[in-house]
Amino acid sequence: EAQVTQNPRYLITVTGKKLTVTCSQNMNHEYMSWYRQDPGLGLRQIYYSMNVEVTDKGDVPEGYKVSRKEKRNFPLILESPSPNQTSLYFCASSFDGYEQYFGPGTRLTVT
Amino acid sequence: DAKTTQPNSMESNEEEPVHLPCNHSTISGTDYIHWYRQLPSQGPEYVIHGLTSNVNNRMASLAIAEDRKSSTLILHRATLRDAAVYYCILRLFQGAQKLVFGQGTRLTINP
Numbered sequence: 001e002a003q004v005t006q007n008p009r010y011l012i013t014v015t016g017k018k019l020t021v022t023c024s025q026n027m028n029h030e031y032m033s034w035y036r037q038d039p040g041l042g043l044r045q046i047y048y049s050m051n052v053e054v055t056d057k058g059d060v061p062e063g064y065k066v067s068r069k070e071k072r073n074f075p076l077i078l079e080s081p082s083p084n085q086t087s088l089y090f091c092a093s094s095f096d097g098y099e100q101y102f103g104p105g106t107r108l109t110v111t
Numbered sequence: 112d113a114k115t116t117q118p119n120s121m122e123s124n125e126e127e128p129v130h131l132p133c134n135h136s137t138i139s140g141t142d143y144i145h146w147y148r149q150l151p152s153q154g155p156e157y158v159i160h161g162l163t164s165n166v167n168n169r170m171a172s173l174a175i176a177e178d179r180k181s182s183t184l185i186l187h188r189a190t191l192r193d194a195a196v197y198y199c200i201l202r203l204f205q206g207a208q209k210l211v212f213g214q215g216t217r218l219t220i221n222p
Contacts, residue, residue: 004154033210043155043198043212058209090154097202098143100210102154 002027004103006091012109013081021076021106023091029101031094032074033058034066036087037105043090049074081110115199120217123189131184131216133199138179143202145210146173146184148195155198155212158184194220 004025013019025032033048035058045058049068063085065077074093078085091103116134123129135144146158159166159173161182166173172185186193196215203209 035212042214043210045209045211048209059211092154098145098160099157100147100155102156105154 002101004091004093004101006089006103006106008106009104010107012111014111015082016080019078019081019108021078021089021091021108023074023076023103024072025074025091025093025101026072027093027095027101028071029093029095030071031097031100032068033092033094033100034064034074034076035090035092036060036085037090038087046076046089081108083110086110115201115213117197117199117213117216119214120219122219122221124221125191126188129186129189129193129218129220131186131197131199131218132181133183134181135199135201136180138201139203141203144173144175144179144182145200145202146171147198147200147210147212148193149198149215150192150195158197160202189218189220191220191222194218 007022030051034046035043037043044060046064047066049055055066086109089106092100094100143162145160147155148158149155159168159171161173174183196217198212198215200210
């Protein structure tokens with residue numbers, strides 16, 4: 001089954017403790033993205049990648065890092081999480097940019 | 112980025128057609144019109160996209176005004192499973208990965 005998977009689905013952590021949210025797709029898509037969704041602000045793009053080793057900032061990249069060492073994986077790294085990064089995070093992938101497939105989401109709480 | 116304007120909410124009845132409007136008066140010639148929807152507790156899901164001509168797929172139809180300043184997503188026969196937030200998004204042809212989500216329209220389907 002074609003899908004985008006994210007882990008963990010739920011995470012509660014403390015300020016400053018580094019964490020990684022993994023994203024993997026099994027569709028051989030070149031394009032992958034990370035979004036965060038906050039009430040009243042909608043979905044905002046954090047980072048995107050157009051291919052292996054090619055990443056670029058989206059609209060809200062501050063406080064986040066990404067890497068794309070393999071085509072299927074696009075982890076999101078929070079080196080020093082803060083409470084304002086409490087949010088619902090979605091990973092997405094696409095073959096050509098027209099139809100993006102979204103993962104189920106990761107709900108992160110930073111206390 | 113060009114912006115879209117959608118009604119905050121709409122309501123319809125099961126098995127009736129639903130027309131979801133979107134205004135995008137600042138659209139440029141290379142902006143594609145995308146529609147995604149987000150069911151409760153899920154990631155966004157691609158619905159349809161178009162550039163100038165009307166488009167049909169198994170999920171919906173997209174009617175684009177001749178001047179491209181507005182479009183309408185048509186669900187031909189709504190079911191309870193179509194209750195979701197529907198997002199109308201403009202995407203630059205060159206900006207393959209960037210989707211800028213607005214607030215969307217929350218569609219309620221009455222049985």
